[in-house]
Amino acid sequence: xxxxxxxxxxxxxxxxxxxxxxxxxxxxxxxxxxxxxxxxxxxxxxxxxxxxxxxxxxxxxxxxxxxxxxxxxxxxxxxxxxxxxxxxxxxxxxxxxxxxxxxxxxxxxxxxxxxxxxxxxxxxxxxxxxxxxxxxxxxxxxxxxxxxxxxxxxxxxxxxxxxxxxxxxxxxxxxxxxxxxxxxxxxxxxxxxxxxxxxxxxxxxxxxxxxxxxx
Numbered sequence: 001x002x003x004x005x006x007x008x009x010x011x012x013x014x015x016x017x018x019x020x021x022x023x024x025x026x027x028x029x030x031x032x033x034x035x036x037x038x039x040x041x042x043x044x045x046x047x048x049x050x051x052x053x054x055x056x057x058x059x060x061x062x063x064x065x066x067x068x069x070x071x072x073x074x075x076x077x078x079x080x081x082x083x084x085x086x087x088x089x090x091x092x093x094x095x096x097x098x099x100x101x102x103x104x105x106x107x108x109x110x111x112x113x114x115x116x117x118x119x120x121x122x123x124x125x126x127x128x129x130x131x132x133x134x135x136x137x138x139x140x141x142x143x144x145x146x147x148x149x150x151x152x153x154x155x156x157x158x159x160x161x162x163x164x165x166x167x168x169x170x171x172x173x174x175x176x177x178x179x180x181x182x183x184x185x186x187x188x189x190x191x192x193x194x195x196x197x198x199x200x201x202x203x204x205x206x207x208x209x210x211x212x213x214x215x
Contacts, residue, residue, distance in 0.1 A: 009171040010078035014047050021049055024200060028146040028208050029117060033057040037066040038112030041136065043101055043129075044119030045072035046079050048086030055090045070094040071111075073104070076171075101129035109138040116145040120179040122172040127182070134188025137213035143189055146208040148199050150176040159202050166202070180207050190214050 017025075029050050036057040042050055051072075058068040072087065072094050074080040080098050087094045099105050101123045114133050123129045133143055150156055159175040166175055184191045194209035 005076050005078055006171045007078045010047065010076060010082060013079070014049075014082070017049075020200060024198075024206075025049070025118075028197070028206065029053045030056075031208055032115050032117055032144045032146055035060070036068055036113060037061045037064075039069045039071070039110065040113045040115065041071045041073060041104075041106070041111045042115045042117075043073055043104075043133065044116065044122065045074045045083045045096075046076075046118075048072070048083030050115065050117055051083065051086045051090050051092055051094075054094075055092050058092065071097065071106075073097045073099055073101075075100045101132060103128075104132045104136050106136045108135055109141075110136045111141060112138060113142045113144060116143065116147065118147060120145065120147045120182070121174050121177055124172070126177070126179075127186075130182065130186045130189065134186065134213055134215075139213055139215055141213045143183075143211040143213065144209075145179070145183065145211070146206065147179045148175070148203045149179050149205060149207050151201075151205060155201060155204070162202065175202050180209075183209075183211055186211075188214055 030053055033053040054070050061068045070092060072083050074083060077098050080096060084096050097105055102125045114137055120126060137143060151159055163175045167173060180194055183189060189211040191209060191211040194207055197206040198204060199206040
């Protein structure tokens, strides 16, 4: 079993997050997928929580005479098998790939949009993954992100204190990463919009936004 394969976490993920997905997270997944067209990569698709929203985006694209070509990627084959099942159940014809964010199995300029929904917190080498995102996006393509990030003050100190234990229990998720800062600092991505929202502590605050590939 690969280091990133976690069958237990994959089995409990959907029941554990069902309430949050139905309430707090759903509007943000809808934001990520609104108006999508072209070739789209869901980076870190997990168990397929974004799949229903991708179906709605595909249907909207078709009504406007456009197409949506969806690719689902995750490093955990157990999570990915659930994403594949969700795509099949929802009638989404998606290409599925088991791979890590630091080494995406696609040529340069492959995608119009890359989606990252609660993914940046888990990637071991975030800088390498962002290099890959910038590489596989066509010039002017969008990196749409929705993440939980490090808090300020007391909440931030609590996050840092519990992060080592949280990371082990939550399959590599880090509570105290400054993902907005990392995205803004990457030379291949130009962050054009960011919004900050409440989350569910300690997974809070949330940020969502769009960056554009610069070359």
